[in-house]
Amino acid sequence: MSEGFGLVVRFTLRDEKAAGEFDDLCARTLEGIKSSEPGTLTYVTHTPEGEPLVRVFYELYADRAAFDEHEAQTHTKHFLAEREQYLSGVEVTFLDAIAGKVAGRQ
Structure with a gap:
């Protein structure tokens, strides 16, 4: 699997109030991602069981260029700021795909 990035x-939030505000920021950012990023294949936020102040994002892009395009978007820059x-x-872990199944691909 030569494509995919x-x-x-893993975000650790300060407290419950911060977690709620962070979730609101994420929801607003996701609207921009959904409407303007065809190269973003998967962008999902998770809360690990038993860790209410942790959010884990899983992001999959068509390739590194699609990730770079995501980073250049106004909504992403706002989120980062x-x-x-x-x-x-x-904590950020970058992943290069070597094998797997991606929806819509053979």
Whole structure:
């Protein structure tokens, strides 16, 4: 599988109030992603069981260029600028796809 570029991001939020505000920011950002990013194949936010102050993002892009296009969007830049006020930590793991099944692809 030579195509595909992804990342997993683990955000730790300061407190419950910050978590709610972060979730609102994420919802607004997701609207922009849905409407203007055809190269973003998957963009999902998760809350791990038993960790109410953690959000895990799983993002899959058609390729590195699609990720770069995502990063250049106004809604993404806004998210990146605003998110820090809600966080106590962030971990990013970049992923290069080597094998798998992607919806809509053979």
